Amino acid sequence: MKVRHIPYQAAIIITLGVYLYYLIYRIRYTINPESLILSLSFLYAEAHGFLALFLFFFQIWQPAARKAPPPNFGLSVDVYIPTYNEDISILRKTALGCVNMRYPHTTYILDDGNRPELAKIAESWGCKYITRQERKDAKAGNLNNALRSTNADYVVIFDADFVPQPNFLDKTIGYFRDPKVAFVQTPHNYYNVDSFQFRINKKKEQFWNEQDIFYKLMMPCRDYWNSTFFTGSAAVFRRQALEDIGGIATGNITEDINTTILLYSRGWKGIYHNEVLSNGLAAKDLKNYHTQLLRWAEGNIGLLFVNNPLFIKGLTFSQRVCFFAVIFGWLIGFPKLIYFILPPIMLLSGGYPIGSFDFCFIWRYAMFLGVILIGFKFACRGYGKIRYDESYLMMNFFIFIKAALKNILRMRSVFKVTGKGLQASANLVEIIPQSLVCLICFGGIAWGWLKLYYGVSPDFMGIGVAIFWSFVNGFLAISGIELVTRPYFKRKEFRFVGAIPVRYSIPSVSDSISNVGVSRDLNEHGISLVTFSPLPMDKKISLSLYLNENILSCNATALYTAHEGNMPNYLHNKMFIYGLKFEDLSRDEMDLINRYCFDTIIPRFLQKFGKKSSVFLKIFYKFCNHERFRKHVRKKITIPLIIYNNGKPFLTAVTNDISVVGLSFTSYVPLESGTILSMEIFTPFGKCFVEGEIKQMREIVAENSYFVGIKFSHFFRNQEYVCSMSVRKDDKESLERWLKIVATGNN
Amino acid sequence: MQREIIKENYAKKDANRFETLPMNSTKLIRSKWFIATFFFFYFGILWGFFQWVYKSEILLRSLYKSNGPPDSDQVVMLYNSMMKKVPGRQDVNAYYRLGKILTKAEKRKEAIKVLDKIIKTTPENQRIRLWLAIELYNQQRYREAEKHFVILLRNKTG
Numbered sequence: 095m096k097v098r099h100i101p102y103q104a105a106i107i108i109t110l111g112v113y114l115y116y117l118i119y120r121i122r123y124t125i126n127p128e129s130l131i132l133s134l135s136f137l138y139a140e141a142h143g144f145l146a147l148f149l150f151f152f153q154i155w156q157p158a159a160r161k162a163p164p165p166n167f168g169l170s171v172d173v174y175i176p177t178y179n180e181d182i183s184i185l186r187k188t189a190l191g192c193v194n195m196r197y198p199h200t201t202y203i204l205d206d207g208n209r210p211e212l213a214k215i216a217e218s219w220g221c222k223y224i225t226r227q228e229r230k231d232a233k234a235g236n237l238n239n240a241l242r243s244t245n246a247d248y249v250v251i252f253d254a255d256f257v258p259q260p261n262f263l264d265k266t267i268g269y270f271r272d273p274k275v276a277f278v279q280t281p282h283n284y285y286n287v288d289s290f291q292f293r294i295n296k297k298k299e300q301f302w303n304e305q306d307i308f309y310k311l312m313m314p315c316r317d318y319w320n321s322t323f324f325t326g327s328a329a330v331f332r333r334q335a336l337e338d339i340g341g342i343a344t345g346n347i348t349e350d351i352n353t354t355i356l357l358y359s360r361g362w363k364g365i366y367h368n369e370v371l372s373n374g375l376a377a378k379d380l381k382n383y384h385t386q387l388l389r390w391a392e393g394n395i396g397l398l399f400v401n402n403p404l405f406i407k408g409l410t411f412s413q414r415v416c417f418f419a420v421i422f423g424w425l426i427g428f429p430k431l432i433y434f435i436l437p438p439i440m441l442l443s444g445g446y447p448i449g450s451f452d453f454c455f456i457w458r459y460a461m462f463l464g465v466i467l468i469g470f471k472f473a474c475r476g477y478g479k480i481r482y483d484e485s486y487l488m489m490n491f492f493i494f495i496k497a498a499l500k501n502i503l504r505m506r507s508v509f510k511v512t513g514k515g516l517q518a519s520a521n522l523v524e525i526i527p528q529s530l531v532c533l534i535c536f537g538g539i540a541w542g543w544l545k546l547y548y549g550v551s552p553d554f555m556g557i558g559v560a561i562f563w564s565f566v567n568g569f570l571a572i573s574g575i576e577l578v579t580r581p582y583f584k585r586k587e588f589r590f591v592g593a594i595p596v597r598y599s600i601p602s603v604s605d606s607i608s609n610v611g612v613s614r615d616l617n618e619h620g621i622s623l624v625t626f627s628p629l630p631m632d633k634k635i636s637l638s639l640y641l642n643e644n645i646l647s648c649n650a651t652a653l654y655t656a657h658e659g660n661m662p663n664y665l666h667n668k669m670f671i672y673g674l675k676f677e678d679l680s681r682d683e684m685d686l687i688n689r690y691c692f693d694t695i696i697p698r699f700l701q702k703f704g705k706k707s708s709v710f711l712k713i714f715y716k717f718c719n720h721e722r723f724r725k726h727v728r729k730k731i732t733i734p735l736i737i738y739n740n741g742k743p744f745l746t747a748v749t750n751d752i753s754v755v756g757l758s759f760t761s762y763v764p765l766e767s768g769t770i771l772s773m774e775i776f777t778p779f780g781k782c783f784v785e786g787e788i789k790q791m792r793e794i795v796a797e798n799s800y801f802v803g804i805k806f807s808h809f810f811r812n813q814e815y816v817c818s819m820s821v822r823k824d825d826k827e828s829l830e831r832w833l834k835i836v837a838t839g840n841n
Numbered sequence: 842m843q844r845e846i847i848k849e850n851y852a853k854k855d856a857n858r859f860e861t862l863p864m865n866s867t868k869l870i871r872s873k874w875f876i877a878t879f880f881f882f883y884f885g886i887l888w889g890f891f892q893w894v895y896k897s898e899i900l901l902r903s904l905y906k907s908n909g910p911p912d913s914d915q916v917v918m919l920y921n922s923m924m925k926k927v928p929g930r931q932d933v934n935a936y937y938r939l940g941k942i943l944t945k946a947e948k949r950k951e952a953i954k955v956l957d958k959i960i961k962t963t964p965e966n967q968r969i970r971l972w973l974a975i976e977l978y979n980q981q982r983y984r985e986a987e988k989h990f991v992i993l994l995r996n997k998t999g
Contacts, residue, residue: 551934552931
């Protein structure tokens with residue numbers, strides 16, 4: 095047991111202890127015989143919550159410590175991309191990502207949709223094509239068909255929208271040195287952060303995805319109990335292990351977890367390599383998301399009737415607990431329904447689930463609630479966002495209930511493919527349960543208030559508590575509805591959020607000079623560009639995109655410009671934001687952009703936005719952060735800079751932050767600490783020429799991105815002075831003036 | 842040159858912006874007017890329903906708060922409707938108020954029946970028991986009053 099996990103484990107024990115004490119107190123003293131149904135329903139919800147929390151805490155007890163072993167070369171590997179009806183443009187990115195993986199392998203597209211046009215195009219991507227006539231057993235059947243048609247010793251499975259990074263196999267294949275390892279699973283990361291499942295805060299540089307807690311915390315901790323499981327994509331299998339259980343398991347619509355249980359029951363081991371090595375598309379709208387969720391919930395609960403982890407032979411105790419926890423987790427719909435509607439029912443009916451809201455109960459309840467919230471937050475090691483988690487449950491509780499009822503009534507399950515296409519308007523049918531909760535909660539609040547006003551009930555405490563919880567639930571419901579019904583002025587294809595330097599010029603204007611701007615987001619079809627000079631709309635603009643070592647020259651047209659109101663006053667007519675559409679890009683040029691987005695922008699984005707630390711550690715860091723002690727505050731401004739070596743441009747980059755005495759940027763090549771660099775910095779108020787020393791250099795994304803911290807030593811008026819090393823104070827003052835008026839960042 | 846480009850851009854900008862969506866159900870439920878109208882009617886209906894469900898309690902409140910002598914017919918109607926119900930613990934306050942109104946209307950026999958009903962629901966309520974005992978004593982029902990005084994004294998000494 096590692097010492098650093100002890101505080102979390104202590105929090106788990108204390109939280110469960112307090113919950114148990116509260117539950118015993120509730121059973122002994124607070125059952126209300128006058129409203130027995132309400133009272134017992136509430137008690138069931140709390141008891142369910144205790145068991146769910148115990149199972150959750152068991153799963154996050156301690157993460158396994160894993161370091162990827164070096165790859166063992168010479169193994170035969172097949173990569174499978176099962177597909178049914180996914181768009182070919184989505185499939186292309188996946189296929190090219192798979193083909194570009196460094197470790198030698200063969201890529202197969204397994205087309206259940208039997209599309210002749212895909213058969214033709216697959217060859218041009220460097221993939222082999224396998225199809226079958228009948229669609230028996232859906233994805234599991236498709237994979238089993240491929241297993242029979244191929245013969246490599248190791249098999250990699252990627253869903254049609256999952257694009258691997260080039261080092262995917264290098265990082266995972268080494269684990270198979272252990273002959274008992276059946277599979278290696280990696281996290282699912284979703285790159286379309288505008289999806290319903292994400293909450294992104296650009297100012298705080300944080301994002302929340304409802305699956306993060308599962309992939310970043312639960313799965314590594316389940317690995318500690320040898321209970322991690324195959325999640326349908328981004329995993330490597332040993333063929334021998336799959337053959338041992340007769341291929342991918344069928345008979346259940348969640349073939350992934352079913353296969354894993356069978357593998358564990360035969361004594362095989364599973365590995366979870368906790369590093370994002372592939373990126374997929376999250377369901378874009380609520381309808382598709384619910385389709386996906388219903389399939390998972392239905393299939394997982396159905397395991398109780400197919401391969402029940404409590405009774406199947408060959409599993410260890412901890413594996414039984416962990417797999418039962420997965421199934422039990424999907425049954426949360428019933429207690430949540432009780433929690434959501436009980437407070438307004440209390441107000442409307444006048445019946446109380448608690449015998450009396452006296453001080454004895456209130457202080458115990460307050461203590462219980464406080465300990466649960468703090469304990470959960472702490473034990474989740476920064477991944478638990480209570481408000482978002484509750485909002486997620488509010489939007490999905492009905493689906494969980496539906497899945498449970500379908501299993502109880504033994505209704506036939508159908509494998510439905512999750513749509514990954516164009517974002518559609520929210521279907522109002524999907525939000526009926528939340529709307530009803532909202533109406534009943536606010537109705538209950540009004541009813542309770544009227545009761546107090548007319549003196550129908552003198553119980554201020556009971557009604558007050560019920561009004562409070564009704565408000566919380568009503569707020570969750572209304573914020574969820576607000577979120578999914580937002581107008582969607584969004585693009586067909588997601589734009590990757592990242593800053594790259596872009597040189598632009600206007601060929602049709604004779605005196606146009608080349609200037610440098612910074613991208614805000616980018617994809618193969620267009621770019622959002624921040625410039626320091628205006629661009630004409632609907633006219634051809636020449637661009638040079640600096641994509642690491644590659645410079646992509648192309649033409650684009652400005653289709654959109656930001657409103658003047660979006661810009662701070664001091665930047666009017668100094669800084670401009672444009673939406674540009676690329677013109678006539680070749681397929682190879684598009685692939686170059688895609689490769690850059692997947693291999694560079696996403697890892698950098700995750701590195702910047704994906705940091706999660708416990709709330710208590712955050713407070714500690716806030717006070718101890720060295721940024722607080724800087725004499726000149728670094729502002730998070732992304733502006734382009736060109737770095738010169740011996741008077742020639744050597745590297746074009748974008749700043750991460752800047753102050754009058756230094757800056758930092760991300761480089762794709764490693765630089766040596768102590769090196770003196772000459773730089774040309776582009777600001778809305780003109781260029782600055784500076785010289786500075788590299789004070790800090792560290793790798794932030796393996797073999798791809800390096801953080802470089804610079805301290806300025808000299809400022810120069812113009813380029814000629816770069817080599818002459820003369821010191822000028824004017825430029826320093828102008829930069830200082832600009833940095834003083836800039837609030838927090840320009841984009 | 843720069844100014845010309847900026848001017849031209851602002852002229853073209855609106856034409857190139859994303860198309861506005863037509864009114865659909867999603868847009869409708871986000872409309873402020875729809876939300877305001879919907880909740881106005883929703884809470885209006887709720888308020889009307891509340892008035893109907895708690896008719897007697899609302900009448901009870903107005904009679905209890907009025908300074909003058911209560912209307913005898915209204916008191917009798919209230920008494921009849923409330924005595925049909927079996928009170929729960931949360932209704933004790935309403936029955937207490939009814940007792941006060943009946944006393945004010947000089948309907949002491951009915952008040953005793955109401956207090957008796959409260960005592961059956963909350964036997965530990967000493968204040969009501971004392972009131973009941975005094976009312977019984979004033980009505981010269983000494984044996985019944987004695988029983989309650991004994992309980993009160995026993996509780997006090999115990």
